Amino acid sequence: MDLATIIGIVLAFGALYAMLTLEGSHVTAILLPAPMILVFGATIAVGLAGGTLKDFLQAFKAVPKAIKGKVVPPQEIIDKVVALAEKARGEGLLALDQEASETEDPFLRRALQNIADGTDAEELRMILEDEIATKAQADRTASKFFQGLGGYAPTVGIIGTVVSLTHVLENLSTPDHLGPMIAAAFVATLWGLLTANFLWLPLAARLRRISELELDRMTLLMEGMLAVQSGSQPRLLGERLRAMVPAQDLPRADSTAAAA
Incomplete structure (x- = not known):
């Protein structure tokens, strides 16, 4: 689990809290229900209005994935592929059907099943590339939704400030209350x-x-x-796959040798 998102957001709000404290203010000065309801509610609402209900649901279903950030290390993938290559060379491609039934990765499972079924190489590449493209499109939808919310939120905050300042102008007859009211108006922004x-x-x-x-x-x-x-030699296949991965994403050669 990659905690970068949680740590980053907590640190950001912590810096805000530190600033409020050092300025001699208190966090309750910005925890005003009215502007918070407007900003959160209206921002999400206009984000929904700019897309489809399916986009909205898909985006928020992706939030746990963004927080967990579970990504398989490339070396683990390479080791798995090399092991499959060794099994295929030793027992034949039909042996991969058993591997397909045991793997939890749906993408790898479909690839193994197609290989065991004798699917043509060009057709298999087309199937897998189409699945990757579909995955990319679905992921863009979720990311684009939150990108849109990031664009709407500041403008919604300004709308809230304008509404509050209108209320301030209606109370010019009570100058003693103008300071707190103006300060509260800018909380929406x-x-x-x-x-x-x-x-x-x-x-x-x-x-x-x-x-x-x-x-x-x-x-x-x-x-x-x-x-x-295609029957590639396992060792050469491992080297080829490692060449496709940035060096910083692979374990260091000395640590790998020590582990061996």
């Missing part, structure tokens, strides 16, 4: 900027990054499975 930059935009960026890593994993598996189907 504050929450619009806070939610955009502390929540919605980081979520969009996180989902986009998780999607990139997942698509890289699927591409690595696709190339590996196609090589297994």
Whole structure:
């Protein structure tokens, strides 16, 4: 589990709390129900209005995935593919059907089943590439939704401030109350900027990054499975797959040798 999102958001709000404390203010000064309801409620509402109900549900279903951020290390994928290549060379491609029934990864399972069924290499590549493209499109929908919320939130906050300032102008006859009322009016703008930059935009960026890593994993598996189907030598296949992964994402050679 990658805690980067949780740590980042907590630190961001912690910095805000520290600023309020150092300024001699209190967090309750910005925890006003009315502007918070407007900013959160209206931002999500206009985000829903700009898409479909399915987009909305898909985006919020993706939030746990963004928080957990579970991504399989590339070396683990390479080791798995090399092991499958060794089994295919020793027992034949039909032996991969048993591996398909035991794997929990649906993408790898379908690839193994197609190989065991004798699917043509070009057709298999087309099937797997189409699945990767569909996955990318679905992930873009969730990321785009939160990106949109990040754009709407500051403007919604300004709307809330304008509405509050209109109420302030209606009470010019009570100058003693103008200061607190004006301060409260700008809380809506504050929450619009806070939610955009502390929540919605980081979520969009996180989902986009998780999607990139997942698509890289699927591409690595696709190339590996196609090589297994063509009968590639396991050691050479491992080297080829490692060449497809950035060096910083692979374990260091000395640590690997020590582990061996």
